[in-house]
Amino acid sequence: xxxxxxxxxxxxxxxxxxxxxxxxxxxxxxxxxxxxxxxxxxxxxxxxxxxxxxxxxxxxxxxxxxxxxxxxxxxxxxxxxxxxxxxxxxxxxxxxxxxxxxxxxxxxxxxxxxxxxxxx
Amino acid sequence: xxxxxxxxxxxxxxxxxxxxxxxxxxxxxxxxxxxxxxxxxxxxxxxxxxxxxxxxxxxxxxxxxxxxxxxxxxxxxxxxxxxxxxxxxxxxxxxxxxxxxxxxxxxxxxxxxxxxxxxxxxxxxxxxxxxxxxxxxxxxxxxxxxxxxxxxxxxxxxxxxxxxxxxxxxxxxxxxxxxxxxxxxxxxxxxxxxxxxxxxx
Numbered sequence: 001x002x003x004x005x006x007x008x009x010x011x012x013x014x015x016x017x018x019x020x021x022x023x024x025x026x027x028x029x030x031x032x033x034x035x036x037x038x039x040x041x042x043x044x045x046x047x048x049x050x051x052x053x054x055x056x057x058x059x060x061x062x063x064x065x066x067x068x069x070x071x072x073x074x075x076x077x078x079x080x081x082x083x084x085x086x087x088x089x090x091x092x093x094x095x096x097x098x099x100x101x102x103x104x105x106x107x108x109x110x111x112x113x114x115x116x117x118x119x120x
Numbered sequence: 121x122x123x124x125x126x127x128x129x130x131x132x133x134x135x136x137x138x139x140x141x142x143x144x145x146x147x148x149x150x151x152x153x154x155x156x157x158x159x160x161x162x163x164x165x166x167x168x169x170x171x172x173x174x175x176x177x178x179x180x181x182x183x184x185x186x187x188x189x190x191x192x193x194x195x196x197x198x199x200x201x202x203x204x205x206x207x208x209x210x211x212x213x214x215x216x217x218x219x220x221x222x223x224x225x226x227x228x229x230x231x232x233x234x235x236x237x238x239x240x241x242x243x244x245x246x247x248x249x250x251x252x253x254x255x256x257x258x259x260x261x262x263x264x265x266x267x268x269x270x271x272x273x274x275x276x277x278x279x280x281x282x283x284x285x286x287x288x289x290x291x292x293x294x295x296x297x298x299x300x301x302x303x304x305x306x307x308x309x310x311x312x313x314x315x316x317x318x319x320x321x
Contacts, residue, residue: 001276001277001279002162003155003160003161005171005172005174005177007172020146020147020148021144021146022144022146022186022187024146024180024183024185025147025148025181026177026180026181027148027149027151027177027178027181028149029149029239029241029276054171055169056168056169057171058171059165071279072279074294074296075279075282077300078283079282079283079309079312080305080309080312080313080316081300081301081302081303081304081305082301082305082313083298083301085313085316085317088319088321091279092276094149094241094276096172096174096177097177098172098173098174098177099176099180100172100173100176102172102173103171103172
């Protein structure tokens with residue numbers, strides 16, 4: 001399961017309706033093929049682009065839902081040796097709303113220093 | 121500016137108002153344990169600073185829904201459908217012995233759960249024990265299966281529960297020999313096998 005963080009303030013997150021009607025469902029696990037997953041991906045990317053700079057960037061590389069399903073079912077089959085059980089498993093993506101803006105920094109300089117440290 | 125306030129709401133029959141409140145309740149993913157930085161980021165994130173502390177989201181996720189703070193009526197409706205779960209008290213119905221599981225990163229405070237609407241998620245993988253010395257007691261997937269039956273029936277867990285991300289990057293486009301089906305699974309995976317069968321389809 002891939003985990004994607006959406007760094008956004010609560011008021012704006014609530015307006016999107018993607019974290020429950022009142023914005024009080026901050027953890028969402030969605031089928032990789034769900035259209036909502038695409039919307040949340042785009043929201044997460046937009047939020048990261050909005051930051052002056054980020055201390056630790058997220059990797060937004062996407063894999064197609066079919067490939068993700070194939071990977072999950074492959075791993076399950078290799079482990080459980082049971083085709084029927086492995087075919088029941090579906091790839092999912094977890095989206096987490098975080099209002100603390102953990103990886104956003106206010107200055108470009110801070111972000112660059114943060115990245116250098118995180119890559120060491 | 122458009123005023124989208126629905127003024128006749130208080131004049132609706134109580135049953136209708138309550139139904140509207142119920143429709144506003146969140147469908148949450150109840151977490152069995154706290155996620156840990158780079159362990160959920162996979163191989164690419166190994167040893168690097170993770171973009172989020174993660175903990176505050178888990179804490180918000182365990183708080184009562186917003187409707188407990190709107191008015192007396194919405195609060196009553198919310199308390200009828202969900203409840204506080206205390207980590208110090210035995211759950212009702214009490215889980216069987218083999219469904220008991222605890223790890224160093226288990227949720228350690230009281231949290232809100234709505235059995236009708238919530239699904240359940242497990243973050244824990246063997247890497248928690250191997251990489252950061254977070255041991256566990258009991259069987260995580262059996263516990264996950266039990267919790268999913270107690271809640272709405274949906275359950276999720278991390279792919280790395282079944283494969284170590286440090287060992288290999290799993291391909292998706294290479295077929296696996298069907299002959300594997302004739303080979304019995306390792307003894308230590310039998311419990312996983314049984315637990316996964318218990319999960320609702």
